[in-house]
Amino acid sequence: MEPVSSLKPPKEASVDVLIVAGEHSGDEQAARMLRSLLDINAGANVVALGGPELKKAGADLIFDMMPYAVIGFAEALKRYSEFKALRDAIVNWVIEYHPKVVCFVDYPGLNLRVAEILHDKKVTRKSGGSISIAYYISPQVWVWKAGRRFKMARLLDGLGVIFPFEVDSFSDTDLDTKFVGHPFLQKDYELPVVFDPDGDILLLPGSREGPISRIAPVMFAALELLLEEKGELRARCIYSSSTNRKLLLELLQRHPSLSGKVELASNSEKSKTLCVLTSSGTMSLNCALAGVPGAIVYRIHPFTYLLGKLLVKIPYIGIANIILDSLMYPEYVQGSAQPEALKMELLDCIDNPDRVSGARKSSEQLRTILDHPAEGGAGSWLQSFIEAP
Numbered sequence: 001m002e003p004v005s006s007l008k009p010p011k012e013a014s015v016d017v018l019i020v021a022g023e024h025s026g027d028e029q030a031a032r033m034l035r036s037l038l039d040i041n042a043g044a045n046v047v048a049l050g051g052p053e054l055k056k057a058g059a060d061l062i063f064d065m066m067p068y069a070v071i072g073f074a075e076a077l078k079r080y081s082e083f084k085a086l087r088d089a090i091v092n093w094v095i096e097y098h099p100k101v102v103c104f105v106d107y108p109g110l111n112l113r114v115a116e117i118l119h120d121k122k123v124t125r126k127s128g129g130s131i132s133i134a135y136y137i138s139p140q141v142w143v144w145k146a147g148r149r150f151k152m153a154r155l156l157d158g159l160g161v162i163f164p165f166e167v168d169s170f171s172d173t174d175l176d177t178k179f180v181g182h183p184f185l186q187k188d189y190e191l192p193v194v195f196d197p198d199g200d201i202l203l204l205p206g207s208r209e210g211p212i213s214r215i216a217p218v219m220f221a222a223l224e225l226l227l228e229e230k231g232e233l234r235a236r237c238i239y240s241s242s243t244n245r246k247l248l249l250e251l252l253q254r255h256p257s258l259s260g261k262v263e264l265a266s267n268s269e270k271s272k273t274l275c276v277l278t279s280s281g282t283m284s285l286n287c288a289l290a291g292v293p294g295a296i297v298y299r300i301h302p303f304t305y306l307l308g309k310l311l312v313k314i315p316y317i318g319i320a321n322i323i324l325d326s327l328m329y330p331e332y333v334q335g336s337a338q339p340e341a342l343k344m345e346l347l348d349c350i351d352n353p354d355r356v357s358g359a360r361k362s363s364e365q366l367r368t369i370l371d372h373p374a375e376g377g378a379g380s381w382l383q384s385f386i387e388a389p
Contacts, residue, residue, distance in 0.1 A: 022107035036379025181372020
């Protein structure tokens with residue numbers, strides 16, 4: 001892990017935008033926003049704390065945030081001192097190099113706290129300073145901790161949301177909230193998965209080590225049971241980093257009957273699949289938009305789950321299910337995520353034509369809901385802060 005002391009200075013003295021993206025999906029979505037921005041303003045000087053996608057998109061990457069991707073309260077608590085040091089380093093960097101705009105991407109545990117400290121130090125527009133604070137991909141206040149919307153309204157100059165219903169979540173505040181379209185509906189975006197009745201079974205255990213260690217074993221066990229009945233099938237399991245690949249290899253070795261049956265593939269490769277078992281993350285929406293039938297598998301730290309049960313008051317976990325307000329993907333959560341149940345889901349996806357036609361219909365509904373507005377997407381939205389007097 002890169003030490004916080006290695007937070008680098010910008011390559012150029014004048015910084016238009018500092019992007020802070022703290023996990024793999026945030027890195028990917030921020031990179032799409034950046035490419036869109038640079039199409040509009042090729043000369044923008046954008047610095048980032050993020051990952052490889054932001055760097056490839058043209059950002060001056062001053063710090064690799066990907067090792068700091070965690071999920072849940074328990075995991076974050078164990079690494080509190082690391083996050084505190086990172087938080088303080090970001091604040092000090094902003095004060096020293098004074099970007100015109102700071103654009104936070106998702107990751108509210110760190111990002112909202114950094115925004116609050118910058119506000120307290122009176123360097124932001126909302127606190128009498130000159131730095132604009134933008135936020136792309138809102139914390140899910142419609143899921144839990146709804147009171148955060150008032151804090152966000154106090155700290156932020158603007159919020160770009162990727163689900164249209166999120167605008168209403170902030171209607172009782174004065175926060176300038178705009179639906180900028182979902183990045184998966186951008187013209188230059190190609191879904192990394194496509195439905196193919198002759199394809200592999202797709203396994204998506206997530207992009208973070210904690211969930212992978214809990215979700216992948218039950219997926220592999222379900223696949224073992226399935227192959228007892230349909231031995232001709234093959235599976236593809238997706239990883240997002242070399243660290244995740246190593247972990248998946250270790251977990252797969254505990255299932256010797258799957259030798260030669262499961263391909264580990266990078267998330268940079270396109271997958272053809274007939275059905276999917278997926279965690280509740282970003283890739284599950286890709287699969288839903290592609291019309292792939294499947295099911296959600298969700299296992300997290302028990303303490304985090306119990307805490308969530310007390311605080312979260314929505315009927316679904318999968319984002320496609322939430323958007324559609326119906327079960328496109330059946331959800332197997334914690335103890336209900338058992339190999340036999342998941343095997344039966346896979347069998348139904350393979351043998352039941354209604355599952356395929358239902359997934360296709362749900363995909364069409366999602367596309368209609370998530371398409372970007374005519375006035376422009378995330379790049380245009382970010383450019384408006386650069387242009388602000």
